[in-house]
Amino acid sequence: RTIHILNGPNLNLLGKRQPEIYGRDTLDDVAAACAAIAQEAGLESVLRQSNWEGQIIDWIHEARETAAGIIINPAALTHTSVAVFDALMTFEGPVIEVHISQVHKREAFRHHSYVSARADAVLAGFGVHGYALAMRHMALLLAGK
Numbered sequence: 624r625t626i627h628i629l630n631g632p633n634l635n636l637l638g639k640r641q642p643e644i645y646g647r648d649t650l651d652d653v654a655a656a657c658a659a660i661a662q663e664a665g666l667e668s669v670l671r672q673s674n675w676e677g678q679i680i681d682w683i684h685e686a687r688e689t690a691a692g693i694i695i696n697p698a699a700l701t702h703t704s705v706a707v708f709d710a711l712m713t714f715e716g717p718v719i720e721v722h723i724s725q726v727h728k729r730e731a732f733r734h735h736s737y738v739s740a741r742a743d744a745v746l747a748g749f750g751v752h753g754y755a756l757a758m759r760h761m762a763l764l765l766a767g768k
C-alpha cells in the first residue's frame with residue numbers, strides 16, 4: 624500500500640527558503656526519511672510537490688485510486704483553498720495535515736486552515752520531522768491501531 628505525501632506552493636525551495644523558519648533540510652531529505660519509515664511498516668511512499676493548485680487537486684483525485692493514505696502540506700493553499708478541501712473530502716482513507724512551522728505562532732492569516740476540517744490529524748511546528756511523525760502515525764492508523 625502506498626502513502627502519497629503532497630506538498631503545495633514554494634515547498635520546492637525547502638532548505639533554501641527562509642531557513643530560519645523552515646530549516647535547511649530539502650524535500651528530497653523528507654522523501655528519503657519518509658520512504659525509510661514507510662518501508663519499515665511494509666508501506667511505500669511517494670512524495671510530490673507542485674506550485675499549482677490544480678495539480679494538487681488532480682493528485683488528490685489520483686490518490687482516490689492509488690493511495691491508502693495522504694499526508695499533505697498544502698502550504699499557502701491551507702489558508703485559501705476550498706478546492707483542496709473539497710478534493711480531500713472525496714478521498715476515503717486517512718489524511719494527515721503537516722506544517723513545518725508552528726503556524727499558530729505566526730501571522731493571523733496562517734491560523735485558519737480549510738484542510739483541518741477534513742484532516743484526521745494535524746501537526747505544526749515539528750520542523751521537517753513532522754513528516755516522519757505523520758508517516759509513523761499513518762502506519763499505525765492503517766494497521767488499525
Ligand code: DQA
Pocket residue numbers: 632633634696697698699700701721722723724725726733
Ligand atoms: C507551511 C505554513 C504555511 O502558512 C505557509 O504558507 C507555507 C508552509 C508550513 O509548512 O509551515 O508555505 O505550510
